[in-house]
Amino acid sequence: MxxxxxxxxxxxxxxxxxxxxxxxxxxxxxxxxxxxxxxxxxxxxxxxxxxxxPNRNISEHTDTVVAPVDGKVVMIKEVEEDEVLKTKCLQISIFMSPLNVHICRYPVTGKVSYRKYHAGKYLMAWNEKSSTENERTTIAVDTLTNQKVVFRQIAGYVARRIVMYSEVGDDAKAGHELGFIKFGSRMDVFLPIGTEVLCKIGDITTGGIDVIAKLKNA
Structure with missing residues (x-):
């Protein structure tokens, strides 16, 4: 370590x-x-x-989605993602407590096609409105299965600094580091409808290791 x-x-x-x-x-x-x-x-x-x-052995992933952070799955539901996808999709949200490892990782492998930082509020990270109203960074990756996956770093009430290393055009490798959030926050992953979900609300995740979903080939 x-x-x-x-x-x-x-x-x-x-x-x-x-x-x-x-x-x-x-x-x-x-x-x-x-x-x-x-x-x-x-x-x-x-x-x-x-x-x-922590030292972790990251495996290669092509059509699987790994947990982008350590934490607890607090939401799995269909939503409208209006920033990038502009369509209905499946949202999986993972909450990080101040005691979790706060490294943020790519959930999928592919090419970064979108990145944008948004200033915002500091609502509690488990508040549903935090996904669109809090300080946040949105990233999209075009996957090896010819789909677009969007994920969002969200600053919480305590976490007020989002660090993002990813840039448009970068190669994304599932499980590898893309940024950091300080002191408690949340990560949302937006997946295509029809994605097979392999986690449930309440699951404890290990970033870069646990598989939370499986993409279907486009």
Whole structure:
């Protein structure tokens, strides 16, 4: 396991704050400073843990859809996707708690054909309106099965920074990293009607590993 590059600044600042407050508490409280230092140390460890990058063996995928993030499946339903597909499709939403790994991964293999960032609100990530009203980034991939799959990084109430490395024209490989969201958020995947769903609401997903759906050849 390693630490994600997006955590470098946050970890350094957290360490400086921990050191400063520990020094101040020791000066004023003496041996009782442990009552301040210990909770701060636990908080710092949680910050470091948040930016962990677990070692995972990513398999090759052609017609399968993998979970783009670690989290919990909170929604599976037919919706109208108005930004890219402009038609009815199948939406699978996965919620990430602050304790989950927050690396975002491609759910399918193909070519990136669309990417757009939207500023927005910071509703709770499990709110259905967060998909269209929150800060978010929408990406579309033209798959190897000649279909277009859309997915969306959504910032939640706590997460207020979306990082996206993907650009139009990039090769997308299912399970490989495309971005990062800090401190709790959601990922929506929009699939063609007729896609075979292989997950259910309440399932706990491991990003890049668990298969959540199977595409039909177009």
């Amino acid at each position: 390693t630490l994600h590059r997006e955590g470098k600044g946050t970890i350094i600042v957290s360490l400086l704050v921990l050191t400063l407050l520990s020094a101040i508490s020791h000066f004023f409280l003496g041996r009782y400073s442990v009552l301040v230092t210990l909770p701060l140390l636990i908080l710092f460890c949680l910050v470091v843990w948040f930016f962990r990058v």
